[in-house]
Amino acid sequence: MDLTFLHDDELEMIVLGSMITDKQCALEGVSLLEIDDFFSGNRPNREVFKAMKELDLSDSSIDAANVTAQLKQNKVYDEIGGFDFLASLIDSVTIYQNFDEHVRKLQEFKLLRKLVGTCEEIVDDATKKSISSINEFLAVAEKNVSDITSKRSASNFKSAGEIAKVIGTLIQKSKSNVEGLSTGFSDLDNLTGGFGKGQLIVVAARPGMGKSMLALNICYNIAKRTNKTLAYFSLEMSNEELMRRLFAIVSGVSQGRINFGYFSSADKVLLKDAENEISKTNLFFEESTAISIDDIVAKCRKLKEQRGDLSLVVIDHIGIIQEGPHKFNSDQEKIAYFSRKLKSLALELGIPVIIVAHINRGAEKKESRIPELSELRGSGQIENDCDKALLLFRQGYYQRQGINVKVKKGFGDAQTSNPKDEEVDEANKDDNTGEKMDIIVAKNRQGKTGKISLLFFPSTGRFSTALDKNFDDSKYQY
Numbered sequence: 001m002d003l004t005f006l007h008d009d010e011l012e013m014i015v016l017g018s019m020i021t022d023k024q025c026a027l028e029g030v031s032l033l034e035i036d037d038f039f040s041g042n043r044p045n046r047e048v049f050k051a052m053k054e055l056d057l058s059d060s061s062i063d064a065a066n067v068t069a070q071l072k073q074n075k076v077y078d079e080i081g082g083f084d085f086l087a088s089l090i091d092s093v094t095i096y097q098n099f100d101e102h103v104r105k106l107q108e109f110k111l112l113r114k115l116v117g118t119c120e121e122i123v124d125d126a127t128k129k130s131i132s133s134i135n136e137f138l139a140v141a142e143k144n145v146s147d148i149t150s151k152r153s154a155s156n157f158k159s160a161g162e163i164a165k166v167i168g169t170l171i172q173k174s175k176s177n178v179e180g181l182s183t184g185f186s187d188l189d190n191l192t193g194g195f196g197k198g199q200l201i202v203v204a205a206r207p208g209m210g211k212s213m214l215a216l217n218i219c220y221n222i223a224k225r226t227n228k229t230l231a232y233f234s235l236e237m238s239n240e241e242l243m244r245r246l247f248a249i250v251s252g253v254s255q256g257r258i259n260f261g262y263f264s265s266a267d268k269v270l271l272k273d274a275e276n277e278i279s280k281t282n283l284f285f286e287e288s289t290a291i292s293i294d295d296i297v298a299k300c301r302k303l304k305e306q307r308g309d310l311s312l313v314v315i316d317h318i319g320i321i322q323e324g325p326h327k328f329n330s331d332q333e334k335i336a337y338f339s340r341k342l343k344s345l346a347l348e349l350g351i352p353v354i355i356v357a358h359i360n361r362g363a364e365k366k367e368s369r370i371p372e373l374s375e376l377r378g379s380g381q382i383e384n385d386c387d388k389a390l391l392l393f394r395q396g397y398y399q400r401q402g403i404n405v406k407v408k409k410g411f412g413d414a415q416t417s418n419p420k421d422e423e424v425d426e427a428n429k430d431d432n433t434g435e436k437m438d439i440i441v442a443k444n445r446q447g448k449t450g451k452i453s454l455l456f457f458p459s460t461g462r463f464s465t466a467l468d469k470n471f472d473d474s475k476y477q478y
Contacts, residue, residue, distance in 0.1 A: 006113045007039035008105070010092065015102050016048050017089040019062060024305060025099045026052065026062040031298035034325050037106045039113075044080035047071065048089065064090070100302065118144050157231070157303060160223070160283035164243060168275035181312060181352060184221025185465050187452040191441050192388055195312070195352035199445075200343045200385055204357040204376055205392035206369075210437065212316050213461040214392065215356050216242070217249060219314050223281035228311035230283045231303055233296060235320045239287045243278075245461055250274040254459040282307070292324025293341050300345060310351055315342065317356035318382070336381035343385040357382060359391070369393070373442040389443035394456065396435045437463065 015033075018025040030053055038045045051070035052062050060066050064086060071077040081088075122141045131137045180194030195201055205211040216232070223230050234242050248255040251274035253267045263271070286299060296315065304310035315321070321338050328334040339355075346353040359371040371391040376382050383389070434455035441449050455464040 006116065007042070007109050009039075009042060009045075011102055011105060012038050012042060012045045013089050013092040015099070015106060016045060016052075017091070017093040018099050018102070019052060020064055020067055020086070021090055021093060022099075023061070024301070026056075027301055028099065028298045029103065030056040030062070031294040032103050033106065034110075037110045039109070044085055047074070047076045047080050048086075050074070157284045157286050157299065160243075160246075160281050160285065161279035164247075164275050164278040168247070168271065181222050182225060183218045184225065185218075185452075185454060185463065187454070187465055188390075188439060188441075191448060191450055191452055192444055193447050195354070195388070197350045197352065198347045199352045199387040200339070200346050201352055201354045201388045201390070202357050202376070202382055202386045203354060203390045203392070204359050205371060206359050208397060209392045209394055210456055210458070210461075211356050211392050212236075213245070213249075213456075214390075214437075214439075214463060215314050215316055215354055216245060216461070217463045218354070219283065219312065220246060220249065220278075220281070222312055223283040224277065226311065227280075227282060229303065229307040229309050230281075230312045230314070231286065231300060231310065232283065232314045232316070233286045233288075233291065234316055235289060235291065236316065237287070239285050242285060242287070246278060247271060247274050248460045249462050250277055252460055252462065255461065256459065289320070290322050292322045293326075293338050294324050296321070297341060297345050300349065304349060310349060312352055312354065313345070313349075314354045315356065317358070318342070319358055332381075339382045339385045355382070355386075371440070383443070386443060387445040388441065388447075391440040391442050393438045393440065394435060395438075434464070 015025075015029060019029040020026070029049075033049065035046055035049055035053070038049055040046070048067065048071070051067050051074060054074075055062050055066050055070055068077065068083075068086065071080070122144070125131075126137070180192075180196035180199070182189050182194050183192075203211050203215050219230055219232055222228070232242070237245075244258050245255065247253070248258055251267075251270040253263070253270055253274075257263060257267060258271075284303060288295075300310065300313055318335060318338055323334060326334075326337065328337065342353050342355060357376055359375045370393055373383050373389055373391065374380070376389075434457055437454045437456040438451055439454060440451050443449065457463075
């Protein structure tokens with residue numbers, strides 16, 4: 001078959017030349033590209049890229065000298081053209097500005113090649129084999145094509161302002177001094193000292209506790225207070241779903257009313273004000289259910305380069321990051337690798353990185369249901385790598401399920417005395433005005449551990465430092 005129009009030799013050379021001569025291009029290229037992004041008929045290009053990946057894995061810089069040495073080590077330097085070929089790659093580069101666009105085109109060419117190959121197989125099967133069930137044949141063919149199209153590159157970052165303008169319109173039309181970044185919650189800041197540069201912070205809980213909502217609250221608080229650039233990777237929800245949640249947090253209008261369009265005139269004013277407030281932030285969202293750890297690292301580096309600053313990254317959540325080209329023998333090995341990469345990213349960019357994580361089922365087997373750091377799902381490596389660990393617990397969550405939870409007085413506090421078992425206080429039940437959320441700071445490198453409590457409002461996803469249920473909006477930390 002003629003694949004002339006399914007690859008671009010010159011484009012491949014420009015990408016490789018850019019990676020050899022520019023550090024940022026090299027970092028993005030090895031993170032985003034795979035060897036089959038280069039046409040199989042272009043062996044010299046493939047060998048050069050393979051050498052670059054090997055240099056990256058060994059933590060060696062990617063430059064002309066090191067690429068030459070690696071090619072010689074692989075015993076292919078002379079075969080692919082040696083100095084003259086490498087020089088031609090470098091000479092092909094005229095500007096680095098469109099490197100990300102070049103990478104995207106190479107990825108699209110690969111998908112086209114795979115799609116064409118799959119279609120050829122479908123034609124062969126349809127014309128050369130006996131088909132017993134046309135429906136079954138079509139289902140298999142559709143799945144094979146869908147598997148390829150689902151691997152298209154993840155969307156680019158969109159600013160909170162861009163998303164807010166769109167979703168805001170849809171909603172209206174539908175029926176403490178701290179050293180690190182302040183979370184917006186003074187009690188939490190006082191205990192943790194804020195979120196510092198190079199720190200990896202884990203927010204963990206059992207499903208349904210509100211860990212994603214807390215991460216989103218903190219992210220928005222920092223974005224609003226500092227006007228700094230923040231990145232939020234949503235691996236489970238679309239930008240629209242996430243923005244609807246943020247509208248509820250900022251406006252105080254319940255998520256139910258936002259989703260179903262039941263608004264009063266006052267609600268509409270609050271929602272418009274929320275749209276304006278969100279649009280003023282430098283909060284950027286990246287939605288993808290199929291993003292790899294290398295994609296995350298590359299996108300964070302690029303966002304920092306484009307914006308000139310990057311102050312916080314949130315990953316929601318670490319358990320569903322895709323493996324990408326890496327192969328792991330177990331979930332524990334995979335999560336351990338992701339944890340190390342994200343800690344390295346925090347150190348490299350000099351920013352805090354928040355990862356949302358699950359607590360395993362071991363917490364459900366205890367009478368108290370209180371989570372422990374050792375119960376982080378997937379890997380104990382997170383426990384080792386993280387600088388701060390926030391474990392979330394709500395008695396009311398279990399109480400509404402008829403589960404009799406017992407806790408100890410002062411559990412998790414920095415200082416405790418005469419602890420003894422006691423039944424759940426009925427006052428902690430959610431009465432639609434606020435529910436007590438305990439945040440156990442189970443790890444705080446170079447700082448205190450202990451417990452603080454916030455009020456959590458499930459209907460809007462808002463958190464407040466005020467524990468008195470007779471409070472007004474002026475007490476919110478926003």
